Amino acid sequence: MTHKRLTNGLKEYLECEVLLTSFFREVNFCFPECLSKPIGKYRAKMEMPGDPTTFSGNIGCCPYDGWDICNNEWLANRSLLNSERLNIYGAPDEKPGRCGYHAEKGCTLDTHRAPTCLAYACSDFRIFVSQNYGIRYNWEDIEETLENILAGNISDWKSIWFKKRLKAFSSRVKSRKA
Ligand code: SF4
Numbered sequence: 001m002t003h004k005r006l007t008n009g010l011k012e013y014l015e016c017e018v019l020l021t022s023f024f025r026e027v028n029f030c031f032p033e034c035l036s037k038p039i040g041k042y043r044a045k046m047e048m049p050g051d052p053t054t055f056s057g058n059i060g061c062c063p064y065d066g067w068d069i070c071n072n073e074w075l076a077n078r079s080l081l082n083s084e085r086l087n088i089y090g091a092p093d094e095k096p097g098r099c100g101y102h103a104e105k106g107c108t109l110d111t112h113r114a115p116t117c118l119a120y121a122c123s124d125f126r127i128f129v130s131q132n133y134g135i136r137y138n139w140e141d142i143e144e145t146l147e148n149i150l151a152g153n154i155s156d157w158k159s160i161w162f163k164k165r166l167k168a169f170s171s172r173v174k175s176r177k178a
């Protein structure tokens with residue numbers, strides 16, 4: 001894995017991050033429907049204190065360190081992402097029961113989130129965008145593509161196609177709201 005390939009991969013990845021962040025902002029579901037509520041939308045069977053299947057809204061879907069999750073084996077491919085994040089934002093706080101980058105209104109990272117953090121959307125969010133905007137949001141598929149982009153493992157045309165798809169999500173939300 002060359003440094004140049006990882007540098008290019010990170011550049012492409014950060015462009016995708018802008019597009020995905022814009023999509024989530026346009027949808028505007030997480031804060032009003034989850035983070036500001038006593039009980040949030042995130043459900044998981046985990047070894048957590050209290051009810052293992054529900055979380056208070058202000059935790060969102062960040063009860064653990066998402067920035068540190070690697071579902072695939074390409075941890076080394078994240079080295080640039082991780083080191084740049086550390087330089088820009090510093091180390092996460094130690095916060096029991098939630099990710100160290102999480103605050104009351106959500107993630108404090110404006111950029112350099114991990115692929116899981118960028119892509120994940122709970123089932124309520126996915127149902128909402130499907131019913132309101134006709135968008136089929138497959139977060140696992142998006143996460144995998146982001147991993148590949150970060151690693152410099154996908155072709156230029158596929159990267160362009162993926163970014164077009166992300167732009168189309170936002171455009172669709174905007175046009176349905178207009
Ligand atoms: S994706 Fe779902 S669980 Fe996560 S913050 Fe948004 S509404 Fe809450």
Ligand code: SF4
Pocket residue numbers: 061062064065066067099100101102103106107108109113114117118
């Ligand atoms: S880095 Fe941000 S999005 Fe990821 S788990 Fe932490 S608070 Fe949530």
